[in-house]
Amino acid sequence: MTLVAIEIIGVMLLLTQMLFLVILWSTNFRGYPAKIREEWPKVTLLMVARNESRVMQACLLAFEKIDYPAEKLEIILADDHSEDDTGVILKQWAEGRNHVKVIAIDAFIPNETVNGKANALAQMIPCATGKYLIFTDADCIVPSTWVKSMVNAAEVDGDDKVRKSFKYRKSRGLVTGITQVGGAGLMAKMQNLDWLFTLGMVKVLSDTGQQVTTMGNNMLISKEAYMQVGGFGEVGFSMTEDFQIAKAIHRKGFEAVHLVSQENMVTTQPESNMSGLLMQRKRWMYGAMRLPLKLKVLLALQALFLPLVVLLLINYVFLGWLFWLTKWCLQSFFIILIQKKLGQNISLINLIFFEIYYLFTAWATIVCYFWPSNTTWKGRKY
Known part of the structure; x- marks a missing residue:
C-alpha cells in the first residue's frame, strides 16, 4: 500500500x-422531558473553592436564584486551603441561610491516593443528606432551572428496551450536564466551541450506550451509587477525579445519562491565556x-x-x-x-x-x- x-x-x-x-x-438523541412532580427529592449541592474570590460571587448569586423547594435543597461549600478571601466570602454568604453548610477541609499532602479536589469532596459528602449529590465549581454560573433539570433526568422513567440493550443492572446513578464557556473575546469563543464539540461527541457516545466520562462542574450522582463505589476517597488517584468516579459507577452497573438542554447548561470561565489552557488540557489528557x-x-x-x-x-x-x-x-x-x-x-x-x-x-x-x-x-x- x-x-x-x-x-x-x-x-x-x-x-x-x-x-x-x-x-x-x-x-439517536435521547432527551429527558420534564414531568410535573408533586414531590421533589432532597438534593445536596456541593461546591469546592480554592483561591476563587475573584469569580465566586457570580456563582453564589446564581445559587440564590435556583428554583427548587427550599426545604429540599441542601448546599455544602468548602474552602480548600485558599490563600485569598475565599473562605471569608463563603462564611459571610452562608450566614442566615440554614440550608447552607461551610466545611473546613483537613490539611493533607496530595499523594498517590487522592488529589486536592477529591480530598475535599470526600470530606464533604459524609455531611450530605440528599438523595442526589449535585456538583459544580466556583467559577461556574448555574441557571435557575439547573437542579430541577438534573433531578428530572435522574428520576424520569427509563426505556426498558434501552436499559437491556445497554446492560444496565441498576438504577440511574449518574447524570452529566452540558457546559458552555462564557466570555466575549475570540479565545473564549474558541474554547466554547471546543467544549461543545467535545461534549457533543460524549453525548453521541452516551446515547449509544458507551459511557465515556462526566464533567465535575455539571454532574449529579445518586447517593446510592456514590456509596457503592466507595466515594472519591476510594476510587483511586486521578488528575480527573470526575472521570475516575464515573468509570467506577459504570462498572457497578448503574445507568448513566448525558443531559443536553438549555435548562441545565452551566457557564464556566474561559482560560485567560494559552499556558492555562494547555495545563487544563494536559490534565484532561490523563483521563483520555x-x-x-x-x-x-x-x-x-x-x-x-x-x-x-x-x-x-x-x-x-x-x-x-x-x-x-x-x-x-x-x-x-x-x-x-x-x-x-x-x-x-x-x-x-x-x-x-x-x-x-x-x-x-x-x-x-x-x-x-x-x-x-x-x-x-x-x-x-x-
Missing part, C-alpha cells in the same frame, strides 16, 4: 467518523489516556488529520483541499446542531477560526502531555 493510499484511508476514516456524529446526533482502546483510536484520528491532510496536499492539492473542506463542513454542521439545541448564536467566522484553533491545540496538548513536567492545578503541583 502506497503512502498516498494510507493518507486517503486515514482522512476518509475521520470523515466517516464526522458523518456518523451528525447522523447519530440527528437520529485511560479510555477504552476504540475510543482512543477515534481521538487519534482527530489528531492525525492535520499531518495526513498536509501530506495529501503535497501530492494532490485539489484532493487535499476537498477533504479538508468536507471535514470542516461536517464538523461545523455538528457544532451548529449543538448550538441550535442550546439556543446559542452561530457564527461562520468563528467556525473558520475554530478549525485553526482546534488543530493547533490538539497537537500542542499532545506535546504538553508528554513533556516531562509537573501538572499545576489550583496552585498544586502533581
Whole structure:
C-alpha cells in the first residue's frame, strides 16, 4: 500500500467518523422531558473553592436564584486551603441561610491516593443528606432551572428496551450536564466551541450506550451509587477525579445519562491565556489516556488529520483541499446542531477560526502531555 493510499484511508476514516456524529446526533438523541412532580427529592449541592474570590460571587448569586423547594435543597461549600478571601466570602454568604453548610477541609499532602479536589469532596459528602449529590465549581454560573433539570433526568422513567440493550443492572446513578464557556473575546469563543464539540461527541457516545466520562462542574450522582463505589476517597488517584468516579459507577452497573438542554447548561470561565489552557488540557489528557482502546483510536484520528491532510496536499492539492473542506463542513454542521439545541448564536467566522484553533491545540496538548513536567492545578503541583 502506497503512502498516498494510507493518507486517503486515514482522512476518509475521520470523515466517516464526522458523518456518523451528525447522523447519530440527528437520529439517536435521547432527551429527558420534564414531568410535573408533586414531590421533589432532597438534593445536596456541593461546591469546592480554592483561591476563587475573584469569580465566586457570580456563582453564589446564581445559587440564590435556583428554583427548587427550599426545604429540599441542601448546599455544602468548602474552602480548600485558599490563600485569598475565599473562605471569608463563603462564611459571610452562608450566614442566615440554614440550608447552607461551610466545611473546613483537613490539611493533607496530595499523594498517590487522592488529589486536592477529591480530598475535599470526600470530606464533604459524609455531611450530605440528599438523595442526589449535585456538583459544580466556583467559577461556574448555574441557571435557575439547573437542579430541577438534573433531578428530572435522574428520576424520569427509563426505556426498558434501552436499559437491556445497554446492560444496565441498576438504577440511574449518574447524570452529566452540558457546559458552555462564557466570555466575549475570540479565545473564549474558541474554547466554547471546543467544549461543545467535545461534549457533543460524549453525548453521541452516551446515547449509544458507551459511557465515556462526566464533567465535575455539571454532574449529579445518586447517593446510592456514590456509596457503592466507595466515594472519591476510594476510587483511586486521578488528575480527573470526575472521570475516575464515573468509570467506577459504570462498572457497578448503574445507568448513566448525558443531559443536553438549555435548562441545565452551566457557564464556566474561559482560560485567560494559552499556558492555562494547555495545563487544563494536559490534565484532561490523563483521563483520555485511560479510555477504552476504540475510543482512543477515534481521538487519534482527530489528531492525525492535520499531518495526513498536509501530506495529501503535497501530492494532490485539489484532493487535499476537498477533504479538508468536507471535514470542516461536517464538523461545523455538528457544532451548529449543538448550538441550535442550546439556543446559542452561530457564527461562520468563528467556525473558520475554530478549525485553526482546534488543530493547533490538539497537537500542542499532545506535546504538553508528554513533556516531562509537573501538572499545576489550583496552585498544586502533581
